[in-house]
Amino acid sequence: MPRASTTSDAFNAVAEPRRRDILSFLVSQERPVNDIVMNLNLPQPSVSKHLRVLLEVGLVDVRREGRQMFYRTNADAIKPLHEWTGTFERFWRHQLARVKERAEAAEKPK
Amino acid sequence: MPRASTTSDAFNAVAEPRRRDILSFLVSQERPVNDIVMNLNLPQPSVSKHLRVLLEVGLVDVRREGRQMFYRTNADAIKPLHEWTGTFERFWRHQLARVKERAEAAEKPK
DNA sequence: TTGACATATTCCTGTATGGGAATATAATCC
DNA sequence: GGATTATATTCCCATACAGGAATATGTCAA
Numbered sequence: 476m477p478r479a480s481t482t483s484d485a486f487n488a489v490a491e492p493r494r495r496d497i498l499s500f501l502v503s504q505e506r507p508v509n510d511i512v513m514n515l516n517l518p519q520p521s522v523s524k525h526l527r528v529l530l531e532v533g534l535v536d537v538r539r540e541g542r543q544m545f546y547r548t549n550a551d552a553i554k555p556l557h558e559w560t561g562t563f564e565r566f567w568r569h570q571l572a573r574v575k576e577r578a579e580a581a582e583k584p585k
Numbered sequence: 586m587p588r589a590s591t592t593s594d595a596f597n598a599v600a601e602p603r604r605r606d607i608l609s610f611l612v613s614q615e616r617p618v619n620d621i622v623m624n625l626n627l628p629q630p631s632v633s634k635h636l637r638v639l640l641e642v643g644l645v646d647v648r649r650e651g652r653q654m655f656y657r658t659n660a661d662a663i664k665p666l667h668e669w670t671g672t673f674e675r676f677w678r679h680q681l682a683r684v685k686e687r688a689e690a691a692e693k694p695k
Numbered sequence: 696t697t698g699a700c701a702t703a704t705t706c707c708t709g710t711a712t713g714g715g716a717a718t719a720t721a722a723t724c725c
Numbered sequence: 726g727g728a729t730t731a732t733a734t735t736c737c738c739a740t741a742c743a744g745g746a747a748t749a750t751g752t753c754a755a
Binding site: 479493 | 708710711712713714715716717721
C-alpha cells in the first residue's frame with residue numbers, strides 16, 4: 476500500500492509546502508488563481524492542481540465570478556490540525572521552567 | 586518529482602495516521618517498542634519503520650536499556666506545526682460572533 | 696556457545712505523487 | 726463566429742511510499 480492520498484485528509488494535503496503557502500496567501504481574502512500564480516511565482520497548472528487538492532479536503536472554498544475563480548482559505552478545516560498538535564502543548568509549554576529545573580538539578584550535586 | 590519524503594519534515598512525517606497514534610502514545614512517557622506493538626496492535630516491523638521516520642525528523646527520542654529501546658515523543662518538534670496552524674486561528678476563533686453578524690446582516694434587509 | 700528475546704533491516708510491489716509541457720474548457724469581448 | 730483571457734485537465738515520468746514476509750542484528754541468560 477502506498478502513502479495515503481494527498482486528498483485523504485487535511486494532514487496529507489498540508490504536507491506539501493506550496494499548498495501551505497497557498498493557504499497562507501488566501502487566508503485574509505479571496506483571490507483569483509492568477510493572483511496566486513503571480514505572488515507565489517508558480518506555474519499556473521501547478522497552482523490549479525494544488526487548489527484542487529485543497530478544495531477536495533475542504534481547505535479552500537471557491538466562488539466563480541465571470542471567468543475568474545476566487546479561492547479563499549477555509550480556516551475551519553485547519554482547526555483539527557491545531558487541536559491535535561495542541562494535545563502536546565503541555566509538554567513543551569513549560570520548557571523554560573524545565574530548563575531551570577535541570578540547571579538546578581545540575582547545581583545540587585556540587 | 587514525487588511527493589516529498591516522509592522524513593523531509595514534521596509535516597510529512599505526521600501525515601501518516603499511525604505515526605500520529607504512536608506520537609500520542611509516547612507523549613506522556615517513554616516506552617519500549619513492544620509496548621507500542623501491543624497497545625496499537627500493529628506488526629512489529631511496521632512500528633520500527635514508523636519510529637525510524639519519527640526519529641529522523643526529531644519527533645521522538647530514543648534511549649537504549651539492555652535489549653530494549655525506549656522511545657519518547659519530543660513535543661518540541663510538534664510546536665512548529667502548532668504555530669503554523671495557529672496563524673489561522675483568528676479566522677475561526679470568532680466563528681460564533683461571525684455567525685451572529687451574518688444573522689444580523691440577514692435580519693436588516695427586512 | 697546456544698538459545699531466547701527485542702528490535703531493525705531488507706526485499707518486494709502496487710500505487711499516488713508533483714513537475715513540465717501541451718492542450719482543453721469556459722467566459723468575455725469585438 | 727473568432728480572438729483573447731482565465732483556469733483546468735491530461736499525459737508522461739522518476740520517485741518514494743506503506744504493508745507483508747522474511748531475515749538480520751543485538752543483547753542477555755544459562
